Every structure is written in C-alpha cells, then in structure tokens.
Amino acid sequence: MPSCERCWGLAYGRAMCDGSKMQSEHYQDLIKENDCTPEQQAGEYAETCKSCGKKCVHEIVHECMNKDCEAFGRDIRVTESGQRKG
Numbered sequence: 001m002p003s004c005e006r007c008w009g010l011a012y013g014r015a016m017c018d019g020s021k022m023q024s025e026h027y028q029d030l031i032k033e034n035d036c037t038p039e040q041q042a043g044e045y046a047e048t049c050k051s052c053g054k055k056c057v058h059e060i061v062h063e064c065m066n067k068d069c070e071a072f073g074r075d076i077r078v079t080e081s082g083q084r085k086g
Contacts, residue, residue, distance in 0.1 A: 001073075002061045005043030007031050038065040049076065 011026035018026070039046065043059035052069035057076055064071040 002041075002058045002063055002065070003027070004031055004034075004036050004041040005059060006036050006040040007034055038067070041065045047076070 038056035047057040
C-alpha cells in the first residue's frame, strides 16, 4: 500500500517542530489518528482515475487509492497486456 501523502506531509511538519521523533515515527502516529480520504492519500498532484472518476491516483506510484474502484492498487500506467506505459 502506498503512503498517505497527506499524513507524510504532516509528519514532516511535526518532525521539524518536534525533533524527539523521526518523520517516519510521526507518520505512523498520524495514520492511526487520521482517516484520510482516497483523494488526500493520493496527494496534491494526484491524477483522475479513469475507472472511478475520482482524483485519487497516487502522485508517486500511480495506483488508484479508492478501495471501491476496480483499479484499486493497480499501476494505471500498465496496459492490459502487462506492458508499462511511459
């Protein structure tokens, strides 16, 4: 499962203000505290998923983050034949 970009960004801010923990430790706290939407998880530069129509294709790994979508967890750059686009 790709990282939640919202929580990762918030964890960076916490790590800058509270040096007692690393960013990854703050991230673990935040994903337990928050119930982020697929759009928030996908990040600010997310793409729109062609299957579900939501802007929830993760900005780094290019996977749909919507658990109700048929494309959930699949790299949208991979074609039906298994070839990677771009």
